[in-house]
Amino acid sequence: MAIKVVERRPLSLAERTYLPQILAGLKVTWANMLRPPVTLQYPEERPAIPTGYRGVPTLVRDPNGREKCVSCQLCEFVCPPKAIRITPGAIAADAPNAHVEKAPQEFEINMLRCIYCGLCQEVCPEEAIWLQSQYSMTGTSREMMVNNKAKLYELGGTLPDGHYKWDRKKAEAERQAHGGH
């Protein structure tokens, strides 16, 4: 194939001083210096989390301090990456929430597996598992990335309850036991 030699155009005086290019660049710099910043100084500054955000799944208590999870294991069943592992158990007969009968002995969510899909929250019949605003999980070992029951309740805290299903049922049974309705 024939080779065509292209003559390079000589630089003009202005181009040889580089000044026009520098000024053009500085114009962009100065314009951005005057604009308000769009970045956050993470981790000192944190973004506002919108409602409905699907953060780290957590377990919650109702306003009376009762653990809402009854270990029905529907979340464990529905979880696509199999991140949830529950050991179900009975509640001791002398416990304040003995009327619920069943609670998880252990509840583990492996955050290395979790894909934040929110199916566990959607399937929960007791409204006990919530993907809340926590989004940052760090750890230096695989074990540290598995949230156990204590950690899940610590992350979850207390959420309002619209039903008090079990407490209402207990109150009804007590009323009926005393002959009333």
Place this chain on the structure above:
Amino acid sequence: MVTDNKPSLVTLNVDGVEHQVPAGANLVDALAKIGKEVPHYCYHPKLPVAGNCRMCLVELGSPMRDRATNEVVMENGKPKIGWQPKPAIACATTVSPGLHVRLESPGVKACREGVTEMLLLNHPLDCPICDQAGECKLQEYSAEYGRGASRYVDEKNAKPKHTRLGPRVTLDDERCILCSRCVRFTAEIAKDPVLGFVNRGSYNTLTCFPGRELAHNYSLNTVDICPVGALTSTDFRFKMRVWFLKQTPSIDTESSAGANTTVWSREGQIHRITPRQNDAVNDTWMADSGRELYKAVSAPNRVLRATVKAAATSLESALAAAAEALAAGPLAIVASAHSSVEEQRVLARLAQQKGAKVYVPAHRGAGDGLLVSEDRSPNFRGALVTGLTDRAADADLKTLAAEIDAGKVKSVLIVRDDAAMQGLHAETLAKVRSVVLATHQSVTTAAAEVVLPALSVFERSGTFVNCQFRLQAFAQAVPGPAGALPDLLVLAKLAGVDANGVWADLAANVPALAGLNGALLPADGVQLDGSAWSALPFPEGKLLKFAPATRA
């Protein structure tokens, strides 16, 4: 092999389509056979009909006949069907020729919806904590036939929860739908009528008679037949949701009755054992004692490693040591009626090769006339069929002990048996070279030179021959201890035979098993011809489906 006589058939018209069903069958069963489910709670094919849940209401009709001539009335070229004015319960109906059934008419649907709504009036919203969830008829039919929302505005009735009915059964009265299956079972099958209903109307409650409890050895069958979560197994309560569990067909090894079972396991851990229907053996029942056998799988005294002179070693070197010990001199074999047919055949081959005398120790207990027999081993008939032995089980091993003391026996192979319990004591065993294949540690394993780990019935597959000479298969439900091989492979290595060729050998050389393959048995087993051994004194008395041969 026994062939059933074909029952005569009658024509049944279901929603306008004609089907052939066995004459004299119950309508629910007949419809189930042709793939039509009639929803029902109280009806159970193995219990008397109560007809109290009303869920199986259907519309029935039959061809009309002229009263004067008794001719079938025709309409548009077809027989005119006279429909009964009110729906009838299918469970109390026997099929008759020309019977017409409507399963999908608006009237039938309204019946089901009404019954479901009634049953759900006071039913608690316990599904998240209820062990029956996933196998609950009320849950299934509510989804299928219910209306989705309750119109009930009053307070639900509170009834006793978490009531102890017996040592193994817990009752939740709120969930009970009063179908009376459990009441009928305890009265008719277990012959120990301890359950009944007290109070009236909405307060109708299942309970035990005062001073009694549901303690008999068949109490957990009430849990199996309870269509809802009212009766729950105390052992299985809150352990695992049923939808996680894998079902494996197995055989109850507690006695020679050989009840068919289903083993429910998850990730290598067994959670419960339930009966599996086999109308020739156990109907749909099994004893409570057989349901607890899985606990031995993870017992702390399990033999997990092969040992030679009490030092843990690899299975290969232990097998080499075993082969060396068995070659030391005249060999005696203590075989087991807990071994499968395949293992017994390989052991019989080993006994032939070495000219060893075979002892099969007897395990005896009291029989209950239902599904626990006097012979407390699952496969003594297998030892006869495979040619491992030709005489009745040995009451004890004192003969063998005497032979050892006399120096006539130099090495002993003990399979799956604690020989020390049978009169072969540790000090006698110390006089000879001994190889023991065992699942659990015992006096015998402690005294033995070579101990090889054996697998439990849940960890290996094979076949048993029960007291009726019925060949039944069991499958592996969970993996065995790491590094342990199935008994069949261990014995095959000791005998130097091909473990895969056992069934070819059996089918070719054992007349009772001709043409059979243990891996291809039907789910309810195969009846063998046991007449060759009818002269032997078997210990079994009458059982649910077994009657001892009357000796002349």
